Amino acid sequence: MELGWLLRGWRTGIVTTPYPTRPDPPPQGFRGRPQLDGERCRIDDGCTVCVEVCLPRALRLETVPNGLDRRLVLDLLPCIMCGLCVQACPTGALHMQSDGELAVRSPQDAQTIVPLEMEVSSDGHI
Amino acid sequence: MVTFELLDEPDSSITEPSTALRRQIQHLFGRSLHIRHVDAGSCNGCESEIKLLTSPYYDIHRLGIFFTTTPRHADLLLVTGAITRAMVDPLQRTYAAMPEPRLVVATGACACDGGIFGRSCLTLGRLSAILPVDTYIPGCPPTPLALIHGLLLTLGRAEQRLHRQILAHHADGKA
Ligand code: SF4
Ligand code: SF4
Ligand code: SF4
Numbered sequence: 001m002e003l004g005w006l007l008r009g010w011r012t013g014i015v016t017t018p019y020p021t022r023p024d025p026p027p028q029g030f031r032g033r034p035q036l037d038g039e040r041c042r043i044d045d046g047c048t049v050c051v052e053v054c055l056p057r058a059l060r061l062e063t064v065p066n067g068l069d070r071r072l073v074l075d076l077l078p079c080i081m082c083g084l085c086v087q088a089c090p091t092g093a094l095h096m097q098s099d100g101e102l103a104v105r106s107p108q109d110a111q112t113i114v115p116l117e118m119e120v121s122s123d124g125h126i
Numbered sequence: 127m128v129t130f131e132l133l134d135e136p137d138s139s140i141t142e143p144s145t146a147l148r149r150q151i152q153h154l155f156g157r158s159l160h161i162r163h164v165d166a167g168s169c170n171g172c173e174s175e176i177k178l179l180t181s182p183y184y185d186i187h188r189l190g191i192f193f194t195t196t197p198r199h200a201d202l203l204l205v206t207g208a209i210t211r212a213m214v215d216p217l218q219r220t221y222a223a224m225p226e227p228r229l230v231v232a233t234g235a236c237a238c239d240g241g242i243f244g245r246s247c248l249t250l251g252r253l254s255a256i257l258p259v260d261t262y263i264p265g266c267p268p269t270p271l272a273l274i275h276g277l278l279l280t281l282g283r284a285e286q287r288l289h290r291q292i293l294a295h296h297a298d299g300k301a
Contacts, residue, residue: 038293078239080266103276
């Protein structure tokens with residue numbers, strides 16, 4: 001009986017993950033996090049589909065501190081990685097990427113920004 | 127509906143620990159660290175991932191990282207949840223009870239920046255509003271590997287992969 005357990009342990013070997021010495025690939029079907037491609041984004045043409053579907057406002061339009069220009073920000077800190085924005089984006093500018101090393105020391109480091117130049121009238125309308 | 131708002135940059139004097147302190151901490155805690163975990167309004171998703179860290183598969187004990195049940199023995203405060211107002215005082219008292227130097231890690235979308243709960247009359251929506259946060263681990267919930275990376279990043283034993291990215295922008299059909 002005891003010998004059986006010994007053999008079982010010997011045959012199974014080490015189950016502990018090799019991370020961080022070696023990478024541990026995520027399991028199949030792991031969704032990962034959204035990534036934004038500025039080349040394909042059509043925010044200049046008035047597309048704001050992703051901003052509207054994002055529940056925690058991880059994708060948002062912000063006013064640049066100069067008060068005139070705006071920008072599209074993908075902020076991974078509030079993002080719940082639901083993937084709704086990827087499904088909704090009509091141009092494929094957003095896609096899910098399954099990398100796990102997302103920790104940051106400063107909140108700004110988790111942001112991806114697409115700058116935007118648009119004429120903004122004094123009452124804030126385009 | 128699209129909304130516009132001014133940038134709400136956190137006050138760097140509160141949220142940024144000094145580089146010298148960070149170096150001292152990395153020297154002291156490099157190979158041995160005790161964590162006190164506090165749930166400040168979490169849905170328990172983050173807890174189920176944190177619990178896995180001590181399982182045979184992830185086994186953070188092999189990295190010299192342990193959980194402790196009292197803040198007086200802890201070097202690092204691991205906070206989950208959207209920081210409910212009822213937990214502000216217990217969190218501050220936990221932080222005050224920890225010996226210096228001490229580290230603070232915000233875990234999950236909720237503690238980092240509100241997540242699905244956000245800021246409301248009941249929640250502050252981010253840990254950095256009350257404590258100086260050293261590391262943010264995003265994800266809802268973060269996977270155990272992401273947690274290990276976040277802890278090692280805090281200790282200076284891993285490098286940060288994400289950096290603020292400002293993308294060039296050329297919409298099709300534009301000059
Ligand atoms: S939905 Fe896609 S194309 Fe439209 S603004 Fe968002 S990322 Fe850009
Ligand atoms: S994955 Fe979900 S939470 Fe994250 S940016 Fe997209 S819609 Fe928002
Ligand atoms: S980040 Fe997600 S999993 Fe963690 S407490 Fe918040 S809602 Fe729950």
